[in-house]
Amino acid sequence: METETKKRTGMYENVMRQFNRAADVLGLDEGIRKILGSTNSEIVVHFPVKLDNGKIEVFNGYRVQHNNALGPYKGGLRFHPTVDIDAARALAIWMTWKTALAGLPYGGGKGGVTIDPSKYSAAELERITRRFTYALGDNIGPDVDIPAPDVNTNPQIMAWIADTFASTKSPATRMLNLHVVTGKPLGSGGLEGRDRATGFGVVVTIKEWAKLNNIDLAGKTYIVQGFGNVGYWASHFMEELGAKLIAVQDASGAIYNKDGINPEELDAYAKQYKGAVAGFPSASRMEAEDFFGVDCDIIIPAALGNQITMDNAHVIKASLIAEGANGPTDTVAEDFLLEKGVKIIPDILCNSGGVIGSYYEWLQNKRSENWKIADVLHLLEDKISIAFNKVVETSDSFNTDWRTGAYMVALSRIEQTYKERGVFP
Ligand code: NAD
DSSP: OHHHHHHOOOHHHHHHHHHHHHHHHHTOOHHHHHHHTSOSEEEEEEEEEEOTTSOEEEEEEEEEEEEOSSSSEEEEEEEETTOOHHHHHHHHHHHHHHHHHHTOSOOEEEEEEEOOGGGSOHHHHHHHHHHHHHHHGGGSBTTTEEEEEOTTOOHHHHHHHHHHHHHTSOGGGHHHHGGGSSSOOGGGTOOTTTTTHHHHHHHHHHHHHHHHTTOOOTTOEEEEEOOSHHHHHHHHHHHHTTOEEEEEEETTEEEEOTTOOOHHHHHHHHHHTTTOOTTOTTSEEEOGGGGGGSOOSEEEEOSOSSOBSTTTGGGOOOSEEEOOSSSOBOHHHHHHHHHTTOEEEOHHHHTTHHHHHHHHHHHHHHTTOOOOHHHHHHHHHHHHHHHHHHHHHHHHHTTOOHHHHHHHHHHHHHHHHHHHHOOOO
């Protein structure tokens, strides 16, 4: 039993361990530690939807709002069978640290629906999305809590949420309510470049790591777990730097080619098969359990949480893990990897391009503007580089790892707000 518990920890347990570790090093105020150690509100909804066959199914939806000391709650909605209150809680807490670290005027929230979307038609998914939005009611809103895409949710789903939310408000406020979500399609107030913001940001952090270590990324090999929004765009920008993608794993299986996999060709192939990479003709199939052991320089986990555990950490040969996904490395495996000298760019820094892009979309909507993609990418690179260097500086001065350093930057910002404003009443 003892070794079993040492081997695997849940996402919520991971985020709390990471928080407590950083709070200890920082000497976080005891009261603020209590506030941040719990969530502000947890909304659980059960809502009925009529399926195409006329039958009614009841779905479970969640929205956890962790903390809003710095601004409205912000974070994605996920449609996946693993969505439950614990996952939503952990992911909401991560969002609070992520927005604070990036210096955004937001708090942290997260949610989703427990569902395998591949089992439903587009019309059913639309009804599920709209009814879920209706069930959340005024718990979300452009200045209250602003959801965004996450696993299996996309701009189309955001457009349905925006339309449903705005349609249930007075017609006079319709336009003001459409920016209840970010990650919308371009015709509905979306931001040019929001689609690639997370993957782009992942690569900005990898470039910063390379700069810090005088490493030329051209010719460096990398592997990507998850070839959805984050995995594809990260590969796209790594390819531009001349790095070589040699293995990809997703929900459909794992593929390998030591001579390189072209991300654009793989994307074109996957689009024909509901996003699945299995069967890609220019690579061979590999066992999923051998994936993390592939001999490469960089691993980009860009799928789900808790993928790197003591079940596979010992086979890892890469010198860098850039966490595109949220919570891909559990704390036990992380300790082991750090001991081995593997660097980890923590999720709250590595994938923060998504929420930073969302912030620009929100600003663009509030100002009724249309921003240019080149400007968006430039702003993103700037903001992420500043956060990266702040994390390195903090970790160095406290002689700690980058994740703890990133948490310390985030926690200090929230602590300062509480100290200045106090706690009502
Ligand atoms: P997505 O739905 O576009 O893609 C998810 C990918 O993960 C797919 O390729 C899927 O096949 C793969 N996957 C699912 N289950 C898997 C399994 N068991 N093993 C291996 N692969 C599996 O999702 P996304 O938006 O790219 O998000 C990926 C990760 O990045 C998530 O952890 C998400 O929270 C995080 N993230 C996303 C954004 C964003 O802007 N989209 C921002 C920050 C963080």
